[in-house]
Amino acid sequence: MMSRLFLLVKLDSTPVGGLESRFEASSCLKILNLSIEKKFQKKMIGSYLLKSLEDYISEFHRDINKLSGIAGNDSKAFYEKNGYTFDGVFHSKLIQV
Numbered sequence: 001m002m003s004r005l006f007l008l009v010k011l012d013s014t015p016v017g018g019l020e021s022r023f024e025a026s027s028c029l030k031i032l033n034l035s036i037e038k039k040f041q042k043k044m045i046g047s048y049l050l051k052s053l054e055d056y057i058s059e060f061h062r063d064i065n066k067l068s069g070i071a072g073n074d075s076k077a078f079y080e081k082n083g084y085t086f087d088g089v090f091h092s093k094l095i096q097v
């Protein structure tokens, strides 16, 4: 089974969002779910979470050179704003090492 990486964001000690991702065979980390609790959306917390994931991967997983996710209705603009490009199926970003 391929391994997964989870991140949780807390404000003070309250969880307000998180993500689930999976290491793929092809040097890629796939974001399976990314969600911020409704009343905390649009405050850049999702962008912070994504950036934290990118920083962690570039520091500790040098074998991974790409992150990709499937954007739902609301998240297309979110991924694009964070520098991800759409290839027809996924929104992806290359990771600098």
Ligand SMILES: CC(C)(COP(=O)(O)OP(=O)(O)OC[C@H]1O[C@@H](n2cnc3c(N)ncnc32)[C@H](O)[C@@H]1OP(=O)(O)O)[C@@H](O)C(=O)NCCC(=O)NCCS
Binding pocket: 032, 033, 034, 035, 036, 037, 040, 041, 042, 043, 044, 045, 046, 047, 048, 070, 071, 072, 073, 074, 075, 077, 078, 079, 081
């Ligand atoms: C998508 C989601 C993770 C974004 O997190 P967030 O913390 O609200 O987003 P940010 O505040 O970091 O937004 C950054 C940019 O993304 C875009 N964006 C974010 N949410 C958006 C929305 N609902 N509609 C359109 N654009 C959106 C905006 O361009 C925003 O920049 P701006 O505020 O300067 O215009 C969050 O809204 C969410 O949990 N949605 C429901 C679940 C979901 O769709 N998950 C993704 C697929 S698994």
